[in-house]
Amino acid sequence: MRAIRVASAALLGLTALTFTAPSAFAGDGDDHNITPFGFSVQPSTIAAGGRLSLLLKRDGGCNGTVRISSGVFDTVTIPSGRSSAMATIDRDARQGAVHEVTFVCDGVSGHTNIAIGTGTGPGTGTGIGRSDDLSPVQVPVQQGVRAGVGGSVGGFDVKEIGLGAALVGGSVGVAWYMSRRRGASDDA
Structure with missing residues (x-):
């Protein structure tokens, strides 16, 4: 008993x-972006046919070639030693759609989204992502989570x-x- x-x-x-x-x-349920490298796309809203800047911040966590893919542009690679590339959005991309962009380096992947805005290419719509602008836009790069303290600080x-x-x-x-x-x- x-x-x-x-x-x-x-x-x-x-x-x-x-x-x-x-x-x-x-955080907000988005646990696919915890990577040892930072990444971003510019602009985040782009017209069909526009050019998209794909930016990478290696921070010692990504030493190899980076493969970037999405349903609205052909797969792009950033070779070791480089930190940016350009992609051209498909001309038949549907306005208002949101597409995921996946960055993969050394077996680790991170995701971000792009939206298809108004216009159909160079000099039309909002002017965002014009294909005659070949220089990438310098912006702050999204970085992974700094883990290790377990919430004990704060x-x-x-x-x-x-x-x-x-x-x-x-x-x-x-x-x-x-x-x-x-x-x-x-x-x-």
Whole structure:
């Protein structure tokens, strides 16, 4: 009988501890962009037939050739030692559509999106992504997550710590009380 009480108290305490543990998450649900290298596309909205700048920041995490693919342009490679390339958007790309662009280096991949805007090529629509502009636009490059501290930096929330301690303490107290109460009724 005593073993059942101890097991019940242990299970209750473990359950309370599980519910007080913080849940881990990677931000907005977009965990496909954690890469050892930074990448971006410019512009993020482009006309069909326009030219897209594909930018890469290696940061020591990507030493080989980078392969970049999407459903609206032919696969492009950036050789080792280079940090940018250009791609031409298909002329039949549907206005308003959003397409994923995938960067792959050393077996690691990251994704970003581009939107197809108004216009059909050079000098039309918004002028975004004109094909007569062959120089890439210099912009800040998207970088991967700096991991390793596990959320331990950034301050403590005293209310959350107090609530967690109260829940754990309360569950242990209730388990102890229930085991003592049952022990007294079994002895009688």
